[in-house]
Amino acid sequence: MDKSIAERYREIEDRKNAAAVRSGRAPEDVVLMAVTKTHSADEINQAVSAGATDIGENRVQEMLEKYDKVSPVRWHLIGHLQTNKVKSIIDKVVMIHSVESIRLAREIDKRAGNAGKVMDILIEINSAMEETKSGIAAEDLRALTEEITSECSNVRIRGIMCIPPMAAEPEDARPYFREARMMFEEMKTWDLPAERFCPDTLSMGMSGDFEVAIEEGSTIVRVGSSIFGPRNYR
Numbered sequence: 001m002d003k004s005i006a007e008r009y010r011e012i013e014d015r016k017n018a019a020a021v022r023s024g025r026a027p028e029d030v031v032l033m034a035v036t037k038t039h040s041a042d043e044i045n046q047a048v049s050a051g052a053t054d055i056g057e058n059r060v061q062e063m064l065e066k067y068d069k070v071s072p073v074r075w076h077l078i079g080h081l082q083t084n085k086v087k088s089i090i091d092k093v094v095m096i097h098s099v100e101s102i103r104l105a106r107e108i109d110k111r112a113g114n115a116g117k118v119m120d121i122l123i124e125i126n127s128a129m130e131e132t133k134s135g136i137a138a139e140d141l142r143a144l145t146e147e148i149t150s151e152c153s154n155v156r157i158r159g160i161m162c163i164p165p166m167a168a169e170p171e172d173a174r175p176y177f178r179e180a181r182m183m184f185e186e187m188k189t190w191d192l193p194a195e196r197f198c199p200d201t202l203s204m205g206m207s208g209d210f211e212v213a214i215e216e217g218s219t220i221v222r223v224g225s226s227i228f229g230p231r232n233y234r
Contacts, residue, residue, distance in 0.1 A: 006050035019214035035224030041069035060085040083107040095120040097161040102147050109152035122161040149196040159201035170209040177216035
């Protein structure tokens with residue numbers, strides 16, 4: 001018999017914790033985010049009952065449809081975000097992982113200001129500059145970071161998010177994770193206003209490679225299919 005969502009969540013959590021210890025950190029230093037694209041509020045609640053505290057959604061509309069049906073959790077927007085959708089989620093998410101332009105950052109800043117809050121964001125890196133993926137080139141990270149911190153008083157940059165190319169083996173992703181970690185460590189040395197710049201988050205690793213990502217320094221792993229099963233595209 002197939003395992004339940006709760007059982008799978010706990011198994012992934014155990015593997016996440018073991019990888020954290022292998023990397024010289026405490027289990028609580030790495031957040032397991034359950035990624036719920038195409039999965040129902042009922043399925044999300046099963047994961048929450050097993051201990052899930054952080055939920056990642058790719059699409060704004062899906063989040064809005066599920067938001068009131070899910071037990072209290074920390075919502076993250078991890079997919080491509082259009083500027084005209086920012087206002088719909090600004091009061092619902094704790095972090096936006098997919099910022100790739102000053103234009104989007106300005107809109108987040110404006111909407112966060114209207115909501116009386118400071119929004120935590122990550123800058124998305126396109127590790128291999130794949131045309132099918134969003135994100136900026138590594139060499140543009142500092143310029144965009146400085147632009148955002150100088151212009152956006154209601155936004156706080158917390159670090160970076162990266163998605164390596166699809167690979168046959170988890171180890172194939174390691175060089176990309178290692179490069180992202182080096183960028184993250186360099187980012188920590190930049191002298192920027194502390195109220196707008198607090199680089200403590202490296203979001204990388206998914207179902208197929210999250211343990212390698214943790215070994216290379218990830219602080220948030222984004223796991224969907226290993227918890228919920230294959231996506232149910234309707």
